[in-house]
Amino acid sequence: MPITSPAFGCWVLRTPGSAYVVHLGGEDVPLTAHWGAPVDDDTALALARVPLGPGRGWESPLDGHEEYPSDRGLRFATPALALRFPDGQRTVRWRFVSASADGEHLRLVFAELTRAVRLVLHHRVAGDVVERWAELAAGEPVEVLRADSAAWCPPRREDYRLSSVHGRWAAEWQLRREPLGDGVVRLGSRRTTTSPMHNPWFALDDGTATETAGEVWSAALAWSGTWHIDVERQPAGRVVAAVGAGASFTLAAGEAHTTPVSAGLWTGDGFGSASRMWHRYLRERVMPSGAELRPVLYNSWEATGFRLDEANQLALAERAAALGCELFVMDDGWFGARVSDHAGLGDWTPNPDRFPTGLGPLVARVTELGMRFGIWVEPEMVNPDSDLYRAHPDWVYATPGYPRHELRNQLVLNLGRPEVAAWLHGWMDALLAGHDIAFVKWDMNRPVTDPGPDPSWSAAHTSALYAVLDRLRSDHPTVRFESCASGGGRVDPGILARTDQVWPSDNTDASDRLHIQEGFGQLYPARAMTAWVTDAPNFLTGNRLPLRFRFHVAMAGVLGIGGDLARWTPDEQAEAATRIAQYKRIRHVVQHGELHRLRSAARSTAPALAYALDDEVAVFQWLDGHRYGEPYVPPRLPFLPASTTWEDADTGARCTSAFLATHGLDAGMFRNHDSALTHLRRVP
Template sequence: MIESTGDGRTWVLSGPTSGYAIGLTDADELLHLHWGPRIAVEDAEALAAQAPPPYRPFESPLDGHEEYPVEGGPRFVRPALSLRTPGVRGTEWSFAAAETDGDELRLRFTDALHALGLTLHYRMRDDADVVERWVTVAHEGPGAELEILRADAAVWTLPRRDSWRLGQLHGRWAAESRLVRAELTYGEKIIGSRRGHTGHQHLPWVALDADGESTEERGEVYGCALGWSGSWRIAVQHLPDGQVQITGGAGHDDSGLLRLAPGDSYTSPVFAGLWSAGGFGGASQAWHAWQLARVIPDAAAERPVLYNSWEATGFDISEERQRALARRAAAMGVELFVVDDAWFGARTSDRAGLGDWTPNPERFPRGLAPLADEVHALGMDFGIWVEPEMVNPDSDLYRAHPDWVQHHPGRTRTEYRNQLVLNLARPDVREHLWRQLDQLLGSAPIDYVKWDFNRCFTDPGWPGEEYPQRLWVEHVHALYGLLDRLRAAHPGVVFESCSGGGGRIDLGILSRTDQVWTSDNTDPLDRLAIQHGFSQLHPARVMAAWVTDSPQTQLNGRRSSLRFRFVSAMAGVLGIGGDLTRWSEEELTEARGWVELYRRIRPLVQHGELHRLRAPGGGLSAVQFLRGEETVVLAWLQAQHYGEPPPPLRLRGLDPAAAYECLESGAVHRGAVLAHQGLHTGLTGDLDAAVIRLRRRSS
């Protein structure tokens, strides 16, 4: 809901529990007024009427209060917008108009000197407490070209508090999404990626709570998440007067994003913000519900149990071996069979073949259709792996078009994993990829595509292009456009985003793919911490998690039971990636039981309300999913000490007056007892796990 005052210069956006208010001064300065619990328009008017901060030398009264600070004028905070025209840098904006279109508010400003237009977009839906913000910069010329050095999507202003604690998700390859919280000290904290993709090192999300007092269940939490799949930056500023502002957008520095000719415009990605009074858990639940309702395509559909052949075969694949794996996977109850790398071109190792997206004639002499048909006959969907943005120098594509990759003239073309990055900003490259992928998806009954991105930008050059910096932004726009076009042409195909694991996870890619590969690390114990961090922002419905072989040979050699591996992976979209030809009949039978159990609890896991009961650590950790009359608890015991049993788990979201029956044991528990005294898991020893299902009994 959007409301405004009678003079049309103060606005209030309202969601189910929260409100957001902004207002214009007489000098057309747009000030932030409120972000927190719902308020009335009259409250916003009262806030707008308050006296400005007293004058202090060497400070600006706008700093920490302006809604979208720009470069130029009496401002000393980090500018969200920096523009350059011949002889002039910076802008002076005048308010032009306010427009309301359903749940979107648009505030238009102009800079008459250069005929520039700035539109601040706000959207807050009636069913969500998420405020979506983005900006559009337009060259409304005539005049010289305009260079956008920086155009952040939004600046978020927090209320004054004694102190703030900052939460973020940091990591590296095979160790993504690890949650850390620390006091926000004075100055500026910057996270981001300068790699051309979202990156393993940080997810574009921050959460802040006042005075470090919020818990999983209670307390005010402010969260901000950026929807962009390229290089990005989020800066959290704790100003000298105690104000806190968060600015974020595309691009890793201020060296230039784009040039705009008269008539051109640039629209930033969305930078979404959320306020919750329900602690970290309440904030996560609100984020999850919003993404399932508004971001993720076809979110109501359940994601199938997947088998991926990569860890079983590596590059040594054959049609017959894939058929053998498919038969075993089908007998286990798997619903989607995926052929990973090495089905195409001269792909016998990672040194060749990328870019040649046709089946290898020796490995698949009749193409992929016969294998896909057999997989379908076994009752499973069929999927493949691709990495369209990359090319090996040893490929037909590169030999024909060596100029199609990002490179600087006269410089070495840096290879990572023996591959180079295609310049998707080039229209001819985009059109070539569209034709190849469209033909591929039409050549066989393919239901699923795993879209990988296995290296960073290192040589972002574009010989012959007057403004090569634009490839940083236009590569991402081209990626989005290609995915949109493929989804429209092949509406039944499901897409999963991968980037060496969790290197491309953000709201932008999630608006165009159905799930993401969370991490290349499939160790079930490590995954608990990775999944705990991931769940701070994103729902289990998009979090792919696999059961692989034990011992875990890729990283640590850890041995774990099939039970522990399955229960760890069942907290997301279950997949299996081990070499099934090496599994014993006993293991295959046990695995089939776990798959059957997952399929029964899948509606709760993928579409239920998540409660993090205990965070991963040295002992007991657990999550609970609640939907309708049912709830399921997934619990893991890392290690038991001194023979002492793990503590009971206090469940959440239950009716205290109702009775709940355990579907495994038949025991009946009162809701109030489960909430206050807790549920005993019965876990013992090291690396033990359990799935406990409860259903409300009818009175």
Template sequence: MKQGSGDVNVQTSRGGEQVGIAYDETHRVWLLRTPHSAYAVACPSSVTVHHQEIPDPLLHVYWGEPVTLADAVHIGTVKRQRWSRRGFESPLDGAEEYPVRGGIRFGRAALAARFGATRSIEWRLVGSNTTRDGDTHQLTVEFADGPLHLALHYRIRADTDVIERWAVVTNTGDTPIELDRFDSATWTVPEADEYRLSHLSGRWSAETQLRHQILTDGEFVIGSRRGTTSHQANPWYAIDDGSATEESGTVYSGALAWSGVWQLATQKLSHGGVQVLGGVGHDGFGPYRLAPGESLTAPVFAGLYTADGFGGASRAWHAYQLRHVMPNPDADRPVLYNSWEATGFDVNEENQKALAARAASIGCELFVMDDGWFGARVDDHAGLGDWTVNPERFPNGLAPLIDEVHRLGMDFGIWVEPEMVNPDSDLYREHPDWVYHFADRTRHTMRNQLVLNLARPDVADWLYDRIDALLSDHDIQFVKWDMNRPFTEAGWPAETDNPERLWLDHVHNLYAVLDRLRAKHPGVAFESCSGGGARIDMGILARTDQVWTSDNTDAPDRLIIQHGYSQVYPARAMSCWVTDVPNFLDPRTVPLRYRFHAAMAGVLGVGGDLSEWSDADLAEATDLIAEYKTVRTIVQHGQLYRLRPPSPGLSAVQYVAPDRSEAVVLAYLGAQRFGERPPLLRLAGLDPHARYRVDGVDDPLTGAALHGFGLPLRLNGDYDSTLLHLTRVGD
């Protein structure tokens, strides 16, 4: 589709900036303008590479602070003039917006395909289109090489600097096309003297730990081959020049909205420049066979430019997810109690009612019964897959327990792990081929369970029917959806034409099941859990109300985990529990107050054995929960400032209401040394001209004083902590 020069679907954002898509027909340059950034690509009719004409290359032009369309045209021309002329390199490497396999290229390809007798792609531009739907603007650029058709999509909105990108590939021929790699997008970082990569890594019980490293020539790859987002890595990255701080400096970041196997590859080219390619699949994934007439849509790989440091990037990501990703984002999440650590598998109507009474007495608003309520589930060896109420433990069904929980003024929630099956279950005995396996090979269990082949439509329908029946037959308001076993022996013997599709179809069908359940049961909230934090990403956040951050509830450890989590995901979705000490991982003991304050940094929950808590503990918990309820809207919906990162000394986070009328500070002292006082805590994000009343301070102080001088903290002794509530009292 031909476009004329000039602004296409341009609007004024809330801040008065021009937002939209502009196009220069002569130079075939598109400029995407967000409230505080610009992004440009060009598709000249041809470029010369080693004295040969390459038709219709899609080139990256610019990403950074706002510029004009004329600027973008000039920048694109200068960049091509500066191309490397060395005979052993390709100027296309690091310059293309979406590199493909074939031609004079040596870098990593975002798209690698085989069709007919060729493994090399030589595409031509076949059209482009820009559309506007309210505050949303979209650009689509389309290419083709024989039967291989590719559409690259860009989407921007008037209230965010996040740019959403994804790709769609279609087989227009009459024979299959094999895809060896199909990324969502490639993000190109502007030239810098140095590149520092930040990313999240870890393991079970130690998820989302923030890492930094200086990039050297070559590739750095993170991803998951486990069927889930994984404990080991998370699909987010940030790149700066090594000088950015929490609140200043240019940061380029990206996040992939996908809950299965994935890969982010950062390549630093020998002649300069850095690109990040990301999408579904892992090394060895594929080939994925694209049938005649079939299209495959890659998940969104979103990118963000900010000049306000890592904190500014985080706040932009949080706002974007709350506005455009998460369901019901404006609702406050309730304080929950979960029965797992109190009763384990040994659940029954009597002990759950007793725990519910204690949970209600301290102010909990949601009671969640965990594992052990169904089938022959007395331990982890049996029962998964048989989602019917155990008649011995609940002789009158779940209704008496649910009614009592509601009578106590709480909502009722329940735990399920519906993607799994125990070999010792009626489901497995009836359908042994419903699990991932290889024909004539041993089916190895982990955690005494196997993974159901949710890629199969009949399994997906069965799963939906089981959970739908559970929700239809019971007055349930919350589902904790667990997924504890990674994929191994991921085979699908019945799918002979395209067995590798299981890696994608499992996630697509999971999304479809959750979407159907949410549509039919709009009053039910869902939590994503996967052995802790192994399924946290923007794909699952689009379908769940919160995520279980980690099985590790040790408060000092959780500060580190929550610090990494907060780089990209909002507190509104971060489920945090107060549990007993010492926990199953760490022998240390920390005060109940410190544990509560660590959990108050997100969606507060309680998971300890309340039957063993003293009257003093219950009274203190009651006061702390009441205090959390007075500030939770600010925590769950406010802007986050990481004042001091987790350390053996002082750590602190701050949440500021959108209108800056209130703020909440949570501060934690690790170990006190040499009798020294903790340093003054400088606050952030407040109106410098307004006066704020601070808990424990006699006279109101201006935002400028709280930022420039700070607050003395009354913390004394190891693992002391405090919550401060600030309220604006005038200008």
């Protein structure tokens, strides 16, 4: 059973490979007794009965054990909950009321001793992970200064190491693993979205875990607005990680608040196992179309930029279809007075000079070519030079009496206003209803900088965005959405519950992308990761990488083409058609298979990875920064089932699993920027 209760006040949540034990401790507070390897009920109960210790002066025995610590009483850890009542009281103390377990879902209900406030802590088994969130109900007015989703308490170890991803625009997803020092490490974002700088995910280990071995505790937050993760190493040596959305707000009597979901998992088999568990969870439990295969797309941005019109889009569509692309996406510049980034955002009707009879002829021709049609939008933004802004200047975020700040010549619409959210849904609904559109690239190119006096603006914006997307998906169930925010600025399990893929970075340089995609894959599956092949030299780095190398990097995700096809030589077009056809033969393995990172791009000039699904494996190898023409070491494939034989689907060559696990898969590479893709099939 997913949830058992071996005794009053003790509950065991079981995933296929782990156990999570929560119990009531002193003062009726819920404590984490165990988060790790599977245990039976008797062992779980014994773990729950282990004394916390007396606590030394200046310390609390609750710290590092408590599932949802408040900021008052005998506790000094970073609080998950902080309340303030109108009379100034901030102390809260909970009385346990009841517990209920419904299938995979445990609810623990508490009431405040002297105030009319109730707290429900939720735990739910969801595949390999445990989902947690909290619900507050106010019977009297209360100011909520902080209400996190969960405080995660891994067991005590001799040491700890923290893994996270950091970066900036065009350098997102840089994986960092470093010893966890004393005190608090804060990860987070105040940029309206999850941001390119950090992502709401972390992993902890004792400093000895590898890709294939060792205990790893990991958690993430399903929220696309302001957020924080406070990882605290306490004086007594324990660690607690408080995870939540970073907004304060006030509840009136009769109102309630539910936090976003935070999901956590444990594995004893290293970082690779943790990633595979996250990928399964996101594909099977979170993403709305996780079982589908994503099409090969072509995007027109890097070919035409703001110079697009019906004629050049038709010409690009002809070329993209000839290569085997399945989805044609027209990017920025199709609407209003949008001939540069100075004007037009907010006026979402086709530019009459560029599309004299609307989008219909282009959509029809794309369909005739055997492709679906997709379109770029940036619905949350407005240019001051637009009809929308001239009609509704009060719709943007602004602080009365203060100068406003523009970025990219644009302002952000206040989605927290119901009339703004209704307008956004209205024109998007009309656009999708009036055209055969299969795909929407939803972009956001700047954060909010002048939100005004409402402290809950970020939560209101994110909630309104979710509501619009949910309604659009319901009304247009065949349309698929991509989340983009100047690249990877809005990627998290919350947005992935409403979109079908994400754009990890505006940086399409294949060498840089090896590092970006490695960090992205710590949490997110290849099924969600759009990856383009673009022109050489790359617009950002100037690198001139071989087309084969660029394709092999992009084929490790959801393949897209973003170059100016009119400039590609006949040989390049022929090679592109061959690579696209090859990708279609292996994309089910890439998009739904289990990822095995064979060699890290951060530590090797010969990175390699594999995806395995049933009786097929796709192995990618690259030489990147390789010097002196030294022979490279073939990557080994130790994950293949023992005593099996595998055949190269392209050459017919056969090898045993023992050979591939010991010698490795030799692709004959030696020059810098050589690359290879090998498709293996198990021989019956």
